[in-house]
Amino acid sequence: MQTLQQIIDIEQFNNLEWIATQVVEGFIAGTHRSPFHGFSAEFAEHRLYNQGESTRHIDWKLFARTDKFFVKQYNEETNLRCHILLDTSSSMLFPMEKNGKGSKLSFGIYCTAALTHLLRRQRDAVGLTLFSDGIDFQTDARLTESHIKLIYSQLNQLLISQSKAQLNRKTDLSQALHTIADNIHRRSLVVLFSDLFTSNQDELVHAIEHLKYNKHEVVVFQLTDCEHEQNLKFKNRPIKFVDMETGETIKLNPNEIRQFYQQQMAKQNATLRTRCGQLNIDFVEADINQPFADVLSAFLIKRSRCF
DSSP states (O other): OOOHHHHHHHHTTSOHHHHHHHHIIIIITTSOOOOOOOOOSSEEEEEEOOTTSOSTTBOHHHHHHHSSOEEEEETTSOSOEEEEEEEOSGGGGOSOOSSOTTSHHHHHHHHHHHHHHHHHHTTOEEEEEEESSSEEEEOOOBOOHHHHHHHHHHHHHHHHHGGGOOSOOOOOHHHHHHHHHHHOOSOOEEEEEEOOOOSOHHHHHHHHHHHHHTTOEEEEEEEEOIIIIITOOOOSSOEEEEOTTTOOEEEEOHHHHHHHHHHHHHHHHHHHHHHHHHTTOEEEEEETTSOHHHHHHHHHHHHHTTO
């Protein structure tokens, strides 16, 4: 299987859908199952007929006009609606390279694209929310090709524009999750991609709990550059660190505080992992230095054993 870097080098960011297809069809496909549970009484839209399925719901009037088989799609045809939430705040731009390839945000974009393709392949509805200090973009969960194209278009724009993105774009992660929880009215799978940087971890957990209270299944991917953000591996010399969201600066020698820093980060992550476990929330620590396909596939293989 091609690595993330090989795929990126080939495509140079100009075909995100193709990249997602290669990853999903080459490795992830088949790890997630979503059988149809029948049709409800409320008509929603059309989709192309798949060879071998029942013909009872073919729209024959539409066939007469288009000479193509379309099936009437109803609101409860799929048993899975998935809302993908992607943090787009300035801290997600780390490590900030000129082309933006290696950032947490680009990693989250590729994970989102791959998961979107997988859901489309399984005929499951998918919605996308981009947020920072507020909701920047949000869609309902749908199945149509035009809707999927809209999602890929938004992700492509975000991927291309991140190298020009301005800093000091803050995250109000807790408030954003509360707003999202209020906006998702039907029971869904909610997948969050974020570095989870927040000044108040209790508020973050309460916001995630809000999603659970609304009967959603929640999966949290914590995106991190383990080498730098978890282990503080920088050169042994005084370095000026800049907060990408607030602009605040501090100058210090990483070697002098590394052990204490690692202990505090490990304690903080352990607490968050434990509290998510208590809420029956899947918590995935994703190192952006690893291929995103490996992170997603390991998680999906694990989940497939639960169905």
